[in-house]
Amino acid sequence: MHGSSEAASAVLFGLNPMWVAALLFALTYVVVMTEKINRAIVSLLAAGLMIVLGILNQEAAIRGIDFNTIGLLIGMMVIVAITRQSGIFQFLAIWAAKKVDARPWGILVMISLVTAVTSAFLDNVTTVLLVVPVTLLITEELKVNPYPYLFAMIFSSNIGGTATLIGDPPNIMIGSATGLTFNDFAYNLSPVIIVIMAATLIPIYFIWGRHLKATPEDRQRVMQFDEYGAITDARLLKQCLLVIGLVVAGFVGARFLGLEAATVAMTGAALLLLLANWGRDAEHQSKHVLEAFNEVEWITIFFFVGLFIVVHGVDGTGLLKLLADKMLALTGGDLNATAMVILWSSAILSAIIDNIPFVATMIPLIKAMAPTFGGPEGLMPLWWSLSLGACLGGNGTLIGASANLVVAGFAERAGQPIRFVQYTLMAFPIMLMSIAISMVYLYWRYL
Amino acid sequence: MKAKLIMNPHPMTLRPTDTVATAADRILKHHLRHLPVVDEQGRYLGTFSVYSLLKLTLPKAVLDKYGLDNVSFVTESVEDLAQRLGKRRDEPVKNWINIHEVARPDTHAMEIMLLMLHGRTTSVPVVDKATNRFEGIISFWDVLEKLIGENK
Numbered sequence: 001m002h003g004s005s006e007a008a009s010a011v012l013f014g015l016n017p018m019w020v021a022a023l024l025f026a027l028t029y030v031v032v033m034t035e036k037i038n039r040a041i042v043s044l045l046a047a048g049l050m051i052v053l054g055i056l057n058q059e060a061a062i063r064g065i066d067f068n069t070i071g072l073l074i075g076m077m078v079i080v081a082i083t084r085q086s087g088i089f090q091f092l093a094i095w096a097a098k099k100v101d102a103r104p105w106g107i108l109v110m111i112s113l114v115t116a117v118t119s120a121f122l123d124n125v126t127t128v129l130l131v132v133p134v135t136l137l138i139t140e141e142l143k144v145n146p147y148p149y150l151f152a153m154i155f156s157s158n159i160g161g162t163a164t165l166i167g168d169p170p171n172i173m174i175g176s177a178t179g180l181t182f183n184d185f186a187y188n189l190s191p192v193i194i195v196i197m198a199a200t201l202i203p204i205y206f207i208w209g210r211h212l213k214a215t216p217e218d219r220q221r222v223m224q225f226d227e228y229g230a231i232t233d234a235r236l237l238k239q240c241l242l243v244i245g246l247v248v249a250g251f252v253g254a255r256f257l258g259l260e261a262a263t264v265a266m267t268g269a270a271l272l273l274l275l276a277n278w279g280r281d282a283e284h285q286s287k288h289v290l291e292a293f294n295e296v297e298w299i300t301i302f303f304f305v306g307l308f309i310v311v312h313g314v315d316g317t318g319l320l321k322l323l324a325d326k327m328l329a330l331t332g333g334d335l336n337a338t339a340m341v342i343l344w345s346s347a348i349l350s351a352i353i354d355n356i357p358f359v360a361t362m363i364p365l366i367k368a369m370a371p372t373f374g375g376p377e378g379l380m381p382l383w384w385s386l387s388l389g390a391c392l393g394g395n396g397t398l399i400g401a402s403a404n405l406v407v408a409g410f411a412e413r414a415g416q417p418i419r420f421v422q423y424t425l426m427a428f429p430i431m432l433m434s435i436a437i438s439m440v441y442l443y444w445r446y447l
Numbered sequence: 448m449k450a451k452l453i454m455n456p457h458p459m460t461l462r463p464t465d466t467v468a469t470a471a472d473r474i475l476k477h478h479l480r481h482l483p484v485v486d487e488q489g490r491y492l493g494t495f496s497v498y499s500l501l502k503l504t505l506p507k508a509v510l511d512k513y514g515l516d517n518v519s520f521v522t523e524s525v526e527d528l529a530q531r532l533g534k535r536r537d538e539p540v541k542n543w544i545n546i547h548e549v550a551r552p553d554t555h556a557m558e559i560m561l562l563m564l565h566g567r568t569t570s571v572p573v574v575d576k577a578t579n580r581f582e583g584i585i586s587f588w589d590v591l592e593k594l595i596g597e598n599k
Contacts, residue, residue, distance in 0.1 A: 229520035
């Protein structure tokens with residue numbers, strides 16, 4: 001569709017555009033993986049080179065950027081930036097701990113659930129950034145090892161994030177590229193996510209949970225925490241809850257209302273900015289709006305922008321179509337086999353490499369398979385395989401997802417470092433278990 | 448005027464192996480805010496301060512740079528806090544020192560004042576650049592005395 005017609009100058013010093021694009025693309029992957037250069041710089045530079053080398057022109061590059069994904073991410077980041085100031089995350093964690101009488105294993109389960117549910121609606125990094133400090137305080141008061149709690153939080157944030165359209169960047173990208181709605185994700189993914197969450201807690205219980213003990217005095221200290229003291233701004237909290245409620249309702253009714261997810265999120269963000277700044281003078285408004293915008297993770301956003309251009313450039317050369325054909329030849333065009341290859345390969349690759357570029361590449365690749373499987377409708381199981389593989393695979397190693405690294409950072413500073421190898425030895429098998437459960441689910445429901 | 452002319456060349460110091468209890472004792476008895484920690488070769492390692500004592504009294508989870516910015520939900524009593532500090536009294540001070548911005552013996556007065564202002568500190572250690580040898584300490588009071596003395 002968008003092949004040579006979009007190319008600015010198809011000449012490229014006489015080189016084959018497909019191989020130039022492939023080389024640039026591979027180079028982007030490798031340099032991002034080495035983490036020597038900030039990933040936003042790498043992707044923007046690669047995107048610039050794609051245009052300069054004539055693989056695609058600027059107009060085509062801009063068409064390649066999925067502004068629905070970008071808008072949804074920015075909108076939700078602004079909403080989270082304001083909401084976190086209300087203290088709701090700390091409130092939830094303390095409330096959950098007290099609900100189980102501050103029993104160590106009970107707290108682990110409750111904190112995991114709070115993390116999973118919050119990650120399903122807000123971004124994983126923010127969730128762990130706000131829940132980990134309370135958890136560390138609680139474990140310190142209880143004099144129990146924080147390691148199992150942090151381990152469980154990594155898993156629950158990635159598992160919870162898989163359940164919804166807005167929970168994890170791969171889902172946002174898949175939803176945006178395919179038109180699958182919030183409801184589609186909730187309906188198709190949340191059943192298996194609940195099972196996976198429960199199943200993940202079983203090994204954690206047998207490895208650590210059953211050994212966790214705290215004295216009645218230490219538990220009493222946690223029971224004396226006043227969760228309402230964690231709420232720093234009750235008025236702001238009400239505004240946030242109202243807007244989050246409206247945004248979720250907007251996602252649920254998006255198809256009925258004829259709205260895209262980015263519209264819902266950005267309008268929600270604007271509404272919350274309006275409410276939170278109501279009655280402030282111009283100077284204070286500027287200060288607070290700027291603060292909220294500063295919390296947007298611009299590195300991630302620009303990484304996405306560059307990446308979309310790079311992938312679009314590669315896609316335009318027909319390379320991804322070629323890869324899709326190769327993959328179909330490998331699986332014999334069989335839907336079951338293709339779904340399984342996508343599920344397992346995306347899980348294992350996402351444990352090692354950043355799942356965002358991986359999913360960005362897989363989307364056009366899977367789309368190219370539509371004719372083989374009877375049009376876009378036939379691709380459904382493949383999208384769920386990609387989502388489950390890419391999101392859950394992130395649990396496999398410490399570098400599998402950004403939330404993992406944030407938790408590891410806390411652990412390190414708290415003097416309880418999570419070691420890469422030690423983590424992988426426990427986490428990789430548990431991640432594989434979650435993929436096995438996903439496999440059974442996919443077979444049972446779609447294949 | 449340069450640092451070496453303003454500083455106190457013989458301030459009270461700590462050895463890295465001194466305990467938290469020793470440091471707390473000196474801070475209380477002499478009403479000091481900062482105690483430079485110097486090893487046996489006379490090298491400056493950092494400063495143990497009243498803020499180190501505050502940190503020793505608080506749970507680690509609230510000290511993290513991305514930690515809790517609001518602890519109004521914690522209802523610990525002074526006894527609970529004292530108990531936490533008590534448990535750490537035998538730890539060596541070297542685990543609880545901060546590396547402050549330091550002045551060199553030839554640093555000028557204005558830069559020293561700026562160091563104090565930016566670092567929100569009332570004293571600046573003077574350390575030799577090449578050998579890291581501790582030379583002395585300049586307190587806010589030393590600077591003030593010189594300033595007012597010059598004006599007289």
